[in-house]
Amino acid sequence: MTGTVVSFEGILFPSLHYSPEILREVQESFIIKDEDVLLLTFPKSGTSWLVETVCLIYSKGDTKWIQSEPIWDRSPWVETKYGCELLKEKEGPRLISSHLPIQLFPKSFFKSKAKMIYLIRNPRDVLVSGYFFWRSAKLVKRPQSLEQYFDWFIQGKGYSFRKRATRLPWWSSGSESACQVVFGSWFNHTRDWMSMRDKENFLILSYEEMKWDTRSTVEKICQFLSKKLEPEELDSVLRNSSFQAMKENNMSNLPLLKGRYFEENGQLLRKGVTGDWKNYFTVAQAEIFDKLFQEKMADLPQDLFPWK
Template sequence: MTDDYLWFEGLPFHVLGFSSKVIKEVCTKFVIKDEDTVLVSFPKSGSHWLIEILCLIHSKGNTMWIQSVPIWERVPWLESDEGYELLKEREGPQFLASHLPFHLFPKSLFTSKAKVIYIMRNPKDVLVSGYYHQTLTNFSKKPESLKQYFKWFLQGHVPYGSWFEHIRGWMSMRDRENVLLLSYEKLQKDPRSTIEKICQFLGKKLNPEELDSVLNNSSFQVMKQNKMSNLEILPETLISKEFKITRKGICGDWKNHFTVAQAEAFDKVYQEKMVGFPKELFPWE
């Protein structure tokens, strides 16, 4: 258990599995190749769900890969110690995932033709999911209560900093041809059409049976039972026995947690921070 964060250039990161040396090397030296596929998100926005979908698209619905290889090896996290070592050793096209904010991302991305998928989620749900994640894991500082975590979130004192700054930074890429914006809400509401959209973006063609397999095997219930995807094979030094990456998998759970005053306070900050962005960009109320 830890009582703090790893701080890098003013941003908090998890202590376990991360180091300033690796994060600095990633930011300054890592080369993103034209044939790579990069998944970016703020933590707790649906990245593990999207990784499962990408893996199943890649295997044309065959489940052998997702059932035999841990999710963090299939799609390594770029800025983590283990993920960086895996990615450095791999050749050819690769999937990689990251929560890094725009200004810390390897500059090679912005001159490459790599496919970038950015998935976002209602920040109120991100906050609640982040609270449970941080409470049930030992990667970094644990909140004493949701009230405390609520304050941390609005201050940007959670892993990877401010949700608002993360979104604002990556939204500057939204009109590029090699960038696809997705939302947790639309993926949940209509997973089939979202998966078809991802296939089109990646230039992948699946027949109806393959598409059905991707859809079925990336569902919340199936992922929850897949020990290679739900993180239950992580050691107990990192997670509690109650922890699973697939907690509820729903939209709007924040309504079961926020007080009226918290909802109003959050809305006020949201309106201030997101001024200038068209509301239709974000599929939440």
């Protein structure tokens, strides 16, 4: 049986662990401390990889922490009831994960000196990765096909459109569909958070640059967080945050969640590659997506998007 969704200020969330009451509390009264480090992504943009990397930087490459404590306890999700309560109990500098759009994020962050790393990824790969992830999850309504999920993703919000009653967007396939993409529109999420890009406490990274030059990216994170690693410590961070190492680490992969939240064949870490969308998009879908991307992101510097 698949889960249902809840709506908060026009954004959909899985009903399991999320509620309007908690989301309102997080937005209005959760206190972000100056020493906190926030790890923010749109879902399926490399969240676990970023969290694992930062955890290893904090431990100077020592694997005891990442192999003994689940990833969602090391860097709790502030917007969930479990994560919010856990974070309230944590002392000292906290790692905090989130998928929240900017308008729902704790207001206290914007008056703090807390540092945020925002990881973006080619949205075409985000779409494909999200399709396979939500197909195996029991958290939300499952897409029946990649074509259906493509429509959901580019609509980017929860609503039903009716072919007879509504003029359909040019980018829709024309099928009747109840859009079920949680956390809202990738385009809105990315555009809105990019407004922070000139702040000293805000670092933008891309999944692609992490793949192409992992060492330089880790060094950039260290500099941003004022963390110094010795050469052998850096080597350990790189080795133990690799895709294969994370797949083998039960504290960072899916096995602990199978059965209740995911099907037995579900995969949190599926391929860990760039450009996989080319294996799944049709020519027509690629053209639709390109046109939509240009429309939605035209006024942002294009060098922010290394996959183009």
